[in-house]
Amino acid sequence: INNPELSGSIDSRGYNFADDNTTVYTSATEDAHGTEVAGIIDAADNSQGIIGIAPKTKILPLKFMKGTTGYTSDAIDAIEYAKTLGVKIMNCSFGSSEFNFALKDEMNSAGMLFVCAAGNNGNGGVSYPAAFGLSNVISVGAVDNKGKIADFTNSGSTQDVYAPGKDILTTAAGNTYTTVSGTSLSAAYVSGIAALVSEAVPTIRTDGLALAIKNGTVQK
DSSP, rough: OOOOOTTTTTTTTETTTTTBSOOOOOOOOTTTTHHHHHHHOOOSSSSSOOSSSTTTTTOOOOOOTTTTOOOOOHHHHHHHHHHHHTTOEEEEEOOOOSOOOOHHHHTTOSSSSEEEESSSSOOOOOOGGGGGTTTTTTEEEEETSSOOTTSSSSSTOOOOOEEEEESSSEETTTTEEEOOOOHHHHHHHHHHHHHHHHHTTTTOHHHHHHHHHTTOHHHH
């Protein structure tokens, strides 16, 4: 997120690491989740459906999963790709209960902000990368429209913030709209906020951006 610039032979339109090609959209079924998340972040202000949190933000689509499965090595390649393009914010609406040191090390040294879904397995659940506890990671839980923490939100991922994640209207594959729930949507809200903060304070560093969102304040 945040206006990645083309560098060398890297294609700024994105990449599909699962299939090793530039086709980031395969089908309405396989890519429903990414479409829903993207809409919350930057759906256009066009008097139709919804408006994203940061509608002027550019998204670099990086696909490393097919349906609900993917390889950590592909996730790491996606992060390296994003680094090459100068991406500042990465929305991580995915997770696993298995700790992976290689992924943690890659994220720790990436120099970008990772906004991560806390997971949807309920009390006691832990999801990585949200639970890595890195200074450049924001773990996001879900709340409903009354501010109550959603019962599906993992409590073991040490949430930094909470955002709407219950019965959220967003974009759907096939140029339609849908209502969905989950911490993936909550992370998308926070990624949009991070993009707005970065736009308002272009000189803000990754650590400052993370603290601004976690603490709710920013100094220009």
